[in-house]
Amino acid sequence: MELKVNGWDMNFVAQKIASDIPDGSYVNLGIGIPELVANYIPEGREIIFHTENGLLGMGPAPDPDKADPELINAGKKCVTAIAGACFFHHADSFTMIRGGHIDYCVLGAFQVSQEGDLANWSTGEPNSVPAVGGAMDLVAGVKNIFVITTHLTKKGEPKIVKQCTYPLTGKNVVNKIYTNFAVMEIIDKKLFVTEMAPDIDFEFLKSVTDADLYLKT
Amino acid sequence: MELKVNGWDMNFVAQKIASDIPDGSYVNLGIGIPELVANYIPEGREIIFHTENGLLGMGPAPDPDKADPELINAGKKCVTAIAGACFFHHADSFTMIRGGHIDYCVLGAFQVSQEGDLANWSTGEPNSVPAVGGAMDLVAGVKNIFVITTHLTKKGEPKIVKQCTYPLTGKNVVNKIYTNFAVMEIIDKKLFVTEMAPDIDFEFLKSVTDADLYLKT
Amino acid sequence: MINKIYNSPAEAVADIFDGATILISGFGEAGSPIELIHAVIDKGVKNLTIVSNNTGSGHVGLAALIENKQVKKVICSFPKTANSVVFPELYSKGNIELELVPQGTLAERIRCGGAGIPAFYTPTAVGTVLAEGKEKRIFDGKEYLLEQSIKGDFALVKCLKADRYGNLVYNKTARNFGPIMCTAAKTTIVQAKHIVDVGEIDPEVVVTPGIFVQRVVLIPNPMEESVLVAENRRYPWN
């Protein structure tokens, strides 16, 4: 399928998510595209970033000459700690996650189902090494799960689907999906479109989505 | 029953216990008579005292003018912290206890059975306020449970019994009993006498003990 | 901007409601948030369930809250201490409920409440009257009891130092139940002897990360329970 539309740039999508996160929130960002969100926190808002390897108050990447290989994020990249940060061990870190203390988690996705099932940890290929990390803990514990993803795979296949074919990270866990084409909310296991990119219309969106879509009125 | 014997002084019994605790042990002492043990640690031994309200490395009582009401022991008396001490919260404190990290606990007793059941928290009277504190955690978790007690109650009734009549603190938990009359060890649910006070003989000991006693040979 | 600092205990406890479950830090007087408890007395809410290691001394703090008939039930490990008079009297008359929990089980139930763990198995209290009615299970040939987590609508906690993010450090053995109670309540209200600027507490030594704290009140000179008890003070003040 050849697409005639572009939708939003993923940086713009990240900015949308950032603007939807209220002042004072505690936020965990997944590795990769979700990390873009940190670049777009609106001025005047204080957002505290949590990284599951034991830091609350994660700051941006350091100057290369100031990098400490023992101050890293969940993606194992060097980061900084803001004033007011704190370090803690893994059981305490997952007390924050599993105990429902983190307000928002932004994750990437292989697939999201219309009921909010998320698949983002394994393609299920028999020969690949499965690696789950903290993804299942995050979706089980964080209050609001936001997914940021391109609407289609590189091959042009829908990522928003009736039912995930990849192994699940969690069932009924996603609250909102932000793609380059649209913003969707999952309410009572139904998928509502709340916003579309300027060059996208609902009919087109349905044609590139393998799920039942409702327009939020 | 009028006793013609005295047995050991309880301070001497405490000293016996202290000499049975090896260098480098982590020890929790119950409130009351067990606290005497701290006074008799043989010179050259380093024993670290744990108090379940969050201190490892408890030292002796402070000078009254230096007392801090926020530096107390499990009996809520002011104490000090030795060099090398540390403070921690209650869940961590009971990780030490329940997790089997404390080597010795010395406790008082209302009754101890010949199989090592301990009753030391409640007389079971219907109108009294039951209060258990950390006693059940200690007997469930600490590696070696030593009991220090007078052999008889103030009324002259045996405290070492076939079966406890008071509510239990734990079943099969006591390893050694130190009384003013004798030292006894519980091995495979049998009560062996390992030492008697100079003015006590085995026949007499049996007459003031409501349990099957064996002489350790 | 994040600013969890409230101007007064009254303001910080304003939304505590009748029937709430409140976790209260402290082991004896060490770590007991007297000023916050007195604000709850002033507010007059009723039918509270209190989770705390003890039941207070004399006629101030937690004992006064109980004496003021605001407490329906107490979940604790040691409901009497040297100067406990209020709870024992109400209890012996059958006027207050008690759930007696071994101290380590109490601590772990609270920690699990904060950590999203609904239940766990423990060896503590096996074979005792406190095991009655509890589910038993064998792991590796040893018997354990199933215990369920405890969560609070509110936690009242005393600490030494706080910042506007809610990061806390404590004083010595006044730490006790504070850090775990902070994690286990929907709304954690803390009284701090000092409030410092963000960044002044070394990130390596923060005991309670700010995420677990919703409100902080400065109480620069907290009252000492033992002094009040020795002076036979009563709250509301006599």
Add this chain to the structure above:
Amino acid sequence: MINKIYNSPAEAVADIFDGATILISGFGEAGSPIELIHAVIDKGVKNLTIVSNNTGSGHVGLAALIENKQVKKVICSFPKTANSVVFPELYSKGNIELELVPQGTLAERIRCGGAGIPAFYTPTAVGTVLAEGKEKRIFDGKEYLLEQSIKGDFALVKCLKADRYGNLVYNKTARNFGPIMCTAAKTTIVQAKHIVDVGEIDPEVVVTPGIFVQRVVLIPNPMEESVLVAENRRYPWN
């Protein structure tokens, strides 16, 4: 006198045996006790079960231990990172066992191992393939899985500062699994960048109380895994 300080990594790991379960701290290279792991490679013990968040990078540290065919099974949450080559190759050939555990469940299983809690319930992984074969149970209308604790025969942990009692503090996010692993092993062996006199670590800031540590080795200049990997070093040294 208590003196937990050992003179060398070799001495500290001398009694590690074939078939042992070893908990190894670290998240990526942060907190990974490379020098202690290399001592285990030198010792040559086999059939180890390793509990660690990852499986190492390049051909040093944990990756080298695996490459040296000393490891039968790995219990971890994320067995591949940017420079993981050893584990994926052995795994794809079926030459090493993997028990994949969500990171928070791994942490809690270890913590419970140290705390005398044999099992607990968790919401993590419900409805996924990692729930297969696990006991399920409903609390308050929500489904949870039963998870059992993990204990080690040994733990190998890296810290920043230690004293002869075994009190530890860590460096930043190198803390990660260290404190909980210290609690969960029969014998905990720690490498410290600094060894200080007893009393030099403030009792308020000790992260791992000495009771959880059996042995401490001074490694003043620990190697950096990423540097060794970038230089394509192999252990035993090429």
